[in-house]
Amino acid sequence: xxxxxxxxxxxxxxxxxxxxxxxxxxxxxxxxxxxxxxxxxxxxxxxxxxxxxxxxxxxxxxxxxxxxxxxxxxxxxxxxxxxxxxxxxxxxxxxxxxxxxxxxxxxxxxxxxxxxxxxxxxxxxxxxxxxxxxxxxxxxxxxxxxxxxxxxxxxxxxxxxxxxxxxxxxxxxxxxxxxxxxxxxxxxxxxxxxxxxxxxxxxxxxxxxxxxxxxxxxxxxxxxxxxxxxxxxxxxxxxxxxxxxxxxxxxxxxxxxxxxxxxxxxxxxxxxxxxxxxxxxxxxxxxxxxxxxxxxxxxxxxxxxxxxxxxxxxxxxxxxxxxxxxxxxxxxxxxxxxxxxxxxx
Numbered sequence: 001x002x003x004x005x006x007x008x009x010x011x012x013x014x015x016x017x018x019x020x021x022x023x024x025x026x027x028x029x030x031x032x033x034x035x036x037x038x039x040x041x042x043x044x045x046x047x048x049x050x051x052x053x054x055x056x057x058x059x060x061x062x063x064x065x066x067x068x069x070x071x072x073x074x075x076x077x078x079x080x081x082x083x084x085x086x087x088x089x090x091x092x093x094x095x096x097x098x099x100x101x102x103x104x105x106x107x108x109x110x111x112x113x114x115x116x117x118x119x120x121x122x123x124x125x126x127x128x129x130x131x132x133x134x135x136x137x138x139x140x141x142x143x144x145x146x147x148x149x150x151x152x153x154x155x156x157x158x159x160x161x162x163x164x165x166x167x168x169x170x171x172x173x174x175x176x177x178x179x180x181x182x183x184x185x186x187x188x189x190x191x192x193x194x195x196x197x198x199x200x201x202x203x204x205x206x207x208x209x210x211x212x213x214x215x216x217x218x219x220x221x222x223x224x225x226x227x228x229x230x231x232x233x234x235x236x237x238x239x240x241x242x243x244x245x246x247x248x249x250x251x252x253x254x255x256x257x258x259x260x261x262x263x264x265x266x267x268x269x270x271x272x273x274x275x276x277x278x279x280x281x282x283x284x285x286x287x288x289x290x291x292x293x294x295x296x297x298x299x300x301x302x303x304x305x306x307x308x309x310x311x312x313x314x315x316x317x318x319x320x321x322x323x324x325x326x327x328x329x330x331x332x333x334x335x336x337x338x339x340x341x342x343x344x345x
Contacts, residue, residue, distance in 0.1 A: 010076040011035040011042065011085060018044055022092075028052045032088065042075055046083040053082045055153030055169075060084045062129060062152040070120030072140055072150040089148060091141025094201060098136065103204030107240055110201045113139075114243075115267050116147035117194060122258040124149065125187045128158050132185070133170045134193035136200050158186060172220045173208050178252055180224035188252040191261070195230075195247030202233040202240075239266040 011033070019032040028047040035042060047056040063074035063086075073087035091097055094113065098105055105113070117139060124131060131138075131149060138151040154169035168185055176192035178184040196207035203209070207230040211219035222228060229248045232241055243266035246256040261267060 012037060013079065016042075016085075028056070033085070041088045043086045043088050044078065044083050045086055046078075046081065048082075056082055056084055058155065059152040062155045066124065066127065066129075068120065068123045069146070070116060070123055070148055072148045086150075087148075089140035089150075090143050093137045093150075094139045094141060094147065094197075095136035097141055098201060098204055105201045107202065107235075107237060110198060110240075111267060111269070112145065113141075113147050113201065114194070114198055115262065117149070117197070118258050118262050118267065120147070120149040121187075121190055121194065122262065124155075125190070125258055130156050130158060130185060130187060131190050131193075132156055132168065133174070134190050135171055135174045135197055139197070156185065173206050173223070175223070176252065177224050177250055180220060184252060186252070187257060188255045191247050191255045191257065192252075194261075195244050198240075198244060198247070199230055199233060202236060237266075239264075239269070242266065 015037045016033050016035050019034060021029055022032050022043060023030040028045065028049075031044045031046070033042050033044045034040070045056065045059075047053045060074060060077060063072070063084075066074075072089065075085035075087065077084045117134075121131070121134075129152075131152065132154040133151060134149075138149070140148050140150045142148065156168070168179055168182065170179065170193075172180065174193045174196045176189040179189050179192075199205075199207045208219050208223060210231070211222060227250065229250065232244050236244070243261070243264050246261060246264065249255045256264070
């Protein structure tokens with residue numbers, strides 16, 4: 001079934017009104033807003049510090065050049081203040097969704113969401129862009145279960161990265177080892193972060209959770225310099241565990257890319273749902289029954305996945321590099337479970 005793809009209009013100056021706060025960080029806020037000329041809802045993302053303004057400008061630069069159903073839509077900017085207008089995603093972030101549905105998501109739902117994320121990564125990687133800060137808080141859910149990439153404040157174009165990786169931003173526990181060592185940044189870095197995000201969805205906890213609790217900086221050092229991987233969900237299927245292994249390969253040359261991962265059995269298996277009746281809202285809990293049936297021999301078409309409401313329950317060469325990254329922790333815009341998103345200045 002084809003999805004209804006409504007194009008949001010850009011609000012005109014003086015023709016919109018700001019509503020309640022949807023989210024806030026140490027250096028900015030996201031408000032719900034309404035276009036008074038059309039009645040449409042959208043969001044206003046604002047910044048209140050120099051670093052946050054730079055991040056917002058970076059995000060606007062990237063989003064204004066992208067056009068994909070898997071990336072949150074940029075609607076313009078407020079000329080009177082450091083703010084940008086973005087498409088409203090009523091489901092909130094995947095972090096919000098997991099919290100509302102018991103802290104963790106069912107594997108079947110994770111498969112659906114991960115496919116959406118991979119489609120988004122395939123698109124931006126095709127445009128030469130590395131997201132650099134992929135995690136549940138930066139993935140937004142629409143009213144039909146569709147997931148879109150958001151928060152491009154740390155994003156980089158591969159052609160602009162060059163040899164130096166000193167100005168890379170992101171959230172440490174989701175960063176690939178080679179990125180934390182400031183040795184390399186490319187599309188494979190997002191794939192590592194995707195694996196961490198899948199673990200986040202499956203457990204309701206940050207990746208490397210046990211290490212984080214005992215000694216946060218030791219956790220960062222271990223990610224960068226050991227041979228270990230974050231703990232995989234013990235309840236995951238064999239296909240799910242194999243998918244994570246393909247994402248969380250410490251050698252970036254051996255990680256699968258987004259296109260390859262879309263063909264992985266964990267993602268490509270057919271999923272059928274039978275609803276007792278259609279829910280009135282994505283937040284209507286318990287008003288419908290779901291029956292799951294899996295047939296891994298069949299591959300789904302894009303529309304079949306996107307029209308649903310899928311809810312249910314080497315030696316390290318420089319410790320000083322990690323220390324320098326820690327010293328840069330003042331340049332932040334948001335946080336996740338006590339972990340900052342480091343913004344490059």
